[in-house]
Amino acid sequence: MTESRGAAVRYENVQKSYDGETLVVKNLNLDIPPGEFLTMLGPSGSGKTTCLMMLAGFEPATHGEIFLNDDPINNVPPHKRGIGMVFQNYALFPHMSVAENLAFPLQVRGMNKAEQEEKVKRALDMVELGDFGSRRPAQLSGGQQQRVAVARALVFEPSLVLMDEPLGALDKQLREQMQYEIKHIHENIGVSIVYVTHDQTEALTMSDRVAVFNDGVIQQLSTPDELYENPHNSFVAQFIGENNKLSGTVTEVSGTDCKVQLDDGTVLAAEAVNIDGVGSRTTISLRPERVEFDTDQSMDNLVKGRIEEMIYLGDHIRVRMNVAGNTEFIVKVRNRGQRRDLRTGQTVEIGWAASDCKALDAVA
Amino acid sequence: MTTTDTVSAAAPPADPPPQPQVLTTRDGTPLKVSLARALRREKMRALLLIAPLLLFIVLTFAAPIADMLFRSVENGIVANTLPKTVEALADWDETSGEAPGEPVFAALHADLLIAAEEKTHTRLGSRLNYESSGMSSLFRKTGRRADRMDDALPYKAQFIDIDDDWGDVATWQVLKRFSPELTSGYFLNAVDMQMTTDGVELKPENERIYLFLFARTLFLSLTIMACCLLLGYPIAYLLAALPARTSNLLMILVLLPFWTSLLVRTSAWKVLLQQQGVINDFLVWTGLVSDAGRLVMINNQTGTIIAMTHILLPFMILPLYSVMKTISPSYVRAAKSLGATDWTAFWRVYFPQTVPGIGAGSILVFILSIGYYITPELVGGTSGIFISNRIAYHISSSLNWGLAAALGVLLLAAVLLLFYVYDKIVGIDNVKLG
Numbered sequence: 001m002t003e004s005r006g007a008a009v010r011y012e013n014v015q016k017s018y019d020g021e022t023l024v025v026k027n028l029n030l031d032i033p034p035g036e037f038l039t040m041l042g043p044s045g046s047g048k049t050t051c052l053m054m055l056a057g058f059e060p061a062t063h064g065e066i067f068l069n070d071d072p073i074n075n076v077p078p079h080k081r082g083i084g085m086v087f088q089n090y091a092l093f094p095h096m097s098v099a100e101n102l103a104f105p106l107q108v109r110g111m112n113k114a115e116q117e118e119k120v121k122r123a124l125d126m127v128e129l130g131d132f133g134s135r136r137p138a139q140l141s142g143g144q145q146q147r148v149a150v151a152r153a154l155v156f157e158p159s160l161v162l163m164d165e166p167l168g169a170l171d172k173q174l175r176e177q178m179q180y181e182i183k184h185i186h187e188n189i190g191v192s193i194v195y196v197t198h199d200q201t202e203a204l205t206m207s208d209r210v211a212v213f214n215d216g217v218i219q220q221l222s223t224p225d226e227l228y229e230n231p232h233n234s235f236v237a238q239f240i241g242e243n244n245k246l247s248g249t250v251t252e253v254s255g256t257d258c259k260v261q262l263d264d265g266t267v268l269a270a271e272a273v274n275i276d277g278v279g280s281r282t283t284i285s286l287r288p289e290r291v292e293f294d295t296d297q298s299m300d301n302l303v304k305g306r307i308e309e310m311i312y313l314g315d316h317i318r319v320r321m322n323v324a325g326n327t328e329f330i331v332k333v334r335n336r337g338q339r340r341d342l343r344t345g346q347t348v349e350i351g352w353a354a355s356d357c358k359a360l361d362a363v364a
Numbered sequence: 365m366t367t368t369d370t371v372s373a374a375a376p377p378a379d380p381p382p383q384p385q386v387l388t389t390r391d392g393t394p395l396k397v398s399l400a401r402a403l404r405r406e407k408m409r410a411l412l413l414i415a416p417l418l419l420f421i422v423l424t425f426a427a428p429i430a431d432m433l434f435r436s437v438e439n440g441i442v443a444n445t446l447p448k449t450v451e452a453l454a455d456w457d458e459t460s461g462e463a464p465g466e467p468v469f470a471a472l473h474a475d476l477l478i479a480a481e482e483k484t485h486t487r488l489g490s491r492l493n494y495e496s497s498g499m500s501s502l503f504r505k506t507g508r509r510a511d512r513m514d515d516a517l518p519y520k521a522q523f524i525d526i527d528d529d530w531g532d533v534a535t536w537q538v539l540k541r542f543s544p545e546l547t548s549g550y551f552l553n554a555v556d557m558q559m560t561t562d563g564v565e566l567k568p569e570n571e572r573i574y575l576f577l578f579a580r581t582l583f584l585s586l587t588i589m590a591c592c593l594l595l596g597y598p599i600a601y602l603l604a605a606l607p608a609r610t611s612n613l614l615m616i617l618v619l620l621p622f623w624t625s626l627l628v629r630t631s632a633w634k635v636l637l638q639q640q641g642v643i644n645d646f647l648v649w650t651g652l653v654s655d656a657g658r659l660v661m662i663n664n665q666t667g668t669i670i671a672m673t674h675i676l677l678p679f680m681i682l683p684l685y686s687v688m689k690t691i692s693p694s695y696v697r698a699a700k701s702l703g704a705t706d707w708t709a710f711w712r713v714y715f716p717q718t719v720p721g722i723g724a725g726s727i728l729v730f731i732l733s734i735g736y737y738i739t740p741e742l743v744g745g746t747s748g749i750f751i752s753n754r755i756a757y758h759i760s761s762s763l764n765w766g767l768a769a770a771l772g773v774l775l776l777a778a779v780l781l782l783f784y785v786y787d788k789i790v791g792i793d794n795v796k797l798g
Contacts, residue, residue, distance in 0.1 A: 056697075056701055057700075057701075058697055058700075077700075078697070078700040078701055079700045079701070079702075079703050079704055079705055079706075079709075080703075081701075082703070083701060084701065084702075085697075085698065085701035085702075087694045087697070087698055088694070089692065089694060091692065091694040091695050091697070091698035093695060093698075093699075093713050093717075094717065095716045095717060104699070104702055104704070104712070105702035105703050105704075108702065108703045108704045108705075108708055109703055152702065153701075153702075156702065156703065162701075
């Protein structure tokens with residue numbers, strides 16, 4: 001991984017500690033090719049924002065080296081790195097108009113007035129705020145401020161833009177709209193983007209690749225669909241999308257298939273992804289929408305469960321069941337129009353394919 | 365709310381159709397009347413709650429100040445003490461170059477007899493002495509002998525016999541000029557001017573004092589304000605930038621002077637700054653200054669500036685700190701990520717956002733220092749005193765309250781004017797005290 005040349009960003013054995021006692025980032029190695037939209041996803045305190053701040057130059061790396069276009073930048077001050085950045089609360093300068101905000105990076109680069117004006121105008125047009133140049137940031141709505149922040153980070157044409165939870169302050173609808181806008185801007189101008197968020201939907205929607213952070217370590221670095229379909233460990237399975245957990249012991253392994261005996265005696269066929277071998281503890285991960293009520297005998301796994309609760313959600317029905325001692329077992333049933341004859345308290349048979357249930361590392 | 369405040373437009377259809385112009389409640393009262401009635405009780409309660417404080421302030425603050433300010437123009441003493449004389453003088457032409465005739469002297473005698481009995485003539489003498497020296501002794505001397513005058517002889521000669529000044533036109537000019545109930549004399553005095561028969565003019569150069577004192581007060585206040593800003597800005601920045609625990613500790617150090625007596629702090633500066641004091645001793649010990657060349661840092665302007673900067677520093681730091689605390693560090697980070705150097709990021713992005721705090725702190729320090737009294741009195745010597753020290757002198761030593769009031773009015777007007785100018789330039793809305 002460290003050998004690939006021509007990476008826009010490369011972290012090499014980067015470690016970071018604030019207090020000299022605990023590592024916030026533990027030995028990070030990461031390559032970001034030019035033009036990629038990479039998202040650092042993780043819960044708060046997982047080290048993702050620290051990684052971004054080290055790249056921007058606001059936090060020094062305790063150990064290791066960060067490369068920007070193959071140049072080490074550990075000793076380059078932030079203003080010489082030429083990296084655009086969008087902040088959580090936009091950080092638009094309140095005492096300057098929108099146009100002045102956008103002209104700021106051009107002014108400090110000593111660009112002449114005419115050129116400044118042209119670039120500012122082009123950037124404003126890009127985010128469809130052409131008429132708003134003379135307004136103050138406080139006179140704009142949250143979504144407009146967001147767009148100005150994006151335009152400002154792009155106006156001096158950096159090859160890399162960092163975004164630190166830029167959509168956190170927006171309401172749900174606007175957030176979704178902005179996700180598409182940022183994605184389209186990225187596609188149109190081909191800049192590399194490193195995006196930090198704790199919202200997995202955002203990460204899946206926008207990214208080329210997602211790095212899932214936990215505990216200062218990248219748990220998995222994959223494309224969004226790979227992340228959802230083939231999580232490498234229980235944390236990723238749990239963090240991305242909804243997930244049913246079943247604990248058990250591995251009784252048999254043959255290639256990528258394995259048999260797992262659950263704690264109540266039920267034996268399931270599963271795909272061996274991250275297990276130590278026969279006799280070891282494992283957690284089985286199973287997506288709620290992969291479980292079927294219309295069972296037939298060819299299915300790999302057939303289990304009986306009791307319906308505890310049913311929630312009608314329009315496009316689907318959420319059924320909470322007691323399966324093999326797990327009372328939080330969720331099944332999503334698509335609403336196909338014909339009402340199924342499911343009732344709370346009923347005991348029914350459910351089934352799923354072995355390939356849909358992954359045997360991962362055991363969670364305590 | 366005790367009254368019903370249902371708007372008729374929202375009433376059920378059985379009620380009369382809604383009036384388009386005046387909204388009414390269901391019983392027909394106009395909505396505004398009903399609302400005012402409902403709120404009146406709350407307003408009364410609020411008023412009653414603040415009534416004691418309001419009364420206290422009016423009685424102990426507003427009224428005395430108003431009374432004091434009125435003294436700057438009040439001048440009933442001449443007309444009250446010498447009513448007949450004032451009346452008789454109305455016919456006298458002060459530009460004639462001659463003392464008034466017998467009727468005026470007769471009136472003066474009659475007035476003085478009463479005044480001497482009530483012992484008010486000495487007070488009149490002191491009052492007129494502010495305008496022309498020698499008046500005090502003139503009235504005291506004449507008052508003593510007024511009852512011994514011979515009613516048969518002309519009064520004019522007898523008066524001139526007591527004191528030649530009664531024959532002097534100038535004496536009568538002063539008397540006539542200050543006979544109206546209101547006077548501009550105190551104000552003219554406060555700006556080093558005087559009224560003569562030729563009109564208003566500046567006093568002779570060697571008698572001018574107040575204009576110079578006003579200028580010095582302004583200059584020293586501005587200097588102190590600038591020193592506070594220079595010293596306070598970095599401290600406020602540090603306080604705002606440090607983590608909460610450390611900054612709270614440092615904040616106690618900033619506030620510590622508040623909890624120490626003003627006199628103690630000022631006296632401490634005396635110990636430090638005097639010629640045989642700690643700082644001079646240290647400088648001599650290190651050889652930076654010779655023993656003969658010990659620095660004079662107290663009982664002059666330097667002393668006033670040093671001590672007052674120290675005392676007023678918290679008033680600059682606190683507004684600055686409260687403004688800086690609200691400025692997110694991401695602004696400076698954003699500026700740097702956009703290519704600004706540390707200095708550009710500070711000057712173009714951080715500093716403009718602290719201007720409201722600078723304004724608030726500067727105004728606070730300036731207004732406090734322009735009226736400061738105790739510290740200049742103790743460490744200012746003669747070259748470091750303020751106009752307020754002169755006001756205090758007239759209040760407590762020379763007892764010329766009228767002049768003290770006039771100086772106070774001018775000081776107040778100067779502050780208000782500066783406040784207005786400041787509002788025009790910076791805008792009072794931009795000032796944040798916390």
